[in-house]
Amino acid sequence: MADLAVRPMTPDDADRVLAIYQAGLDGGNASFETAAxxxxxFDAGKLADHRLVAVDADEALIGWVAVSPTSTRAVYAGVVEHSVYTDPAAQGRGAGRLLLDAMIASTEAAGIWTIQSGVFPENAASLTLHQRAGFRIIGTRERVGRHHGRWRDVILLERRSPTIT
Ligand SMILES: CC(C)(COP(=O)(O)OP(=O)(O)OC[C@H]1O[C@@H](n2cnc3c(N)ncnc32)[C@H](O)[C@@H]1OP(=O)(O)O)[C@@H](O)C(=O)NCCC(=O)NCCS
Incomplete structure (x- = not known):
């Protein structure tokens, strides 16, 4: 992890970000979506802030994180949902954790109090990553959507900021 760094995402990163997104979707356990x-x-659906990328020692982009609003209601203004994707060739090197930690710091600094995500039960890497980063499991939504014609469960996770009171 010492050779990795996080920086803000720019429009110049679009092709790499979307390619990594597609590779994650192709793995079959990242999302109900099948096409990036x-x-x-992407730009319209994500908040302009808190878009981050992980780069290696050669400045190659190996992962990204971004957040979306969950509701237009004022009461939920500080509740976001995030996506985190690491290039399959660079997984297991700490990029996901680096991105989550940086996104948590960035959102907390902006007053966002809850970050949530839905994860397929089969996505062991994501479940481990999120729990290590301080997310807790809320519960499992059973057969909540179809993916390639198959009903799938989704585990809801959230992290409530301990510092925003
Ligand atoms: C989930 C994902 C982002 C993790 O990224 P990563 O860069 O490989 O994660 P890290 O290297 O930071 O590892 C994070 C933790 O998960 C653990 N982990 C990684 N792969 C794992 C696996 N296959 N099974 C179990 N645990 C795993 C690591 O050991 C690490 O825990 P540790 O800190 O206790 O060692 C990555 O696997 C990915 O992009 N998957 C496809 C897209 C996706 O599913 N995104 C999440 C959608 S909810």
Missing amino acids: PTWAA
Whole structure:
């Protein structure tokens, strides 16, 4: 992890970000989605802040994290949902954890109090990563959506900031 760093995502990162997104979707356990969005759709769906990428010692982009609002209601203004993806060739090197920790710090500094995510039960790497980073399991939504024609469960996780009171 010593050779990895985190920096803000820029529009120049679009192709790499979307390629890593697609590789994660192709793995079959990241999301109900099967195709990465266009950059325009990605850009419109994510908050402009808290978009981060992980780079290796050669400045190669190996992962990203971004957050979306969960609701238009004022009461939930500090509740976001995030996505985190690491290049399959660079997984297990700490990039996911680095990205989550940086995103937690960035959102907390902006007054966001809850970060949530839905994870397939089969996604052991993501479940481990999130629990190590301080997320707790809320529960399991059973057969909540179809993925390639198959009903799948989703485990809901959240991290409530201990510092925003
Ligand atoms: C989930 C994902 C982002 C993890 O990224 P990563 O860069 O490999 O994660 P890290 O190297 O930081 O590892 C984080 C923790 O998960 C653990 N982990 C990694 N792969 C694992 C696996 N296959 N099974 C169990 N634990 C695993 C690591 O040991 C580490 O725990 P530790 O700190 O106790 O050692 C990555 O696997 C990925 O991009 N998957 C496809 C997309 C996806 O599923 N995204 C999440 C959608 S909810």
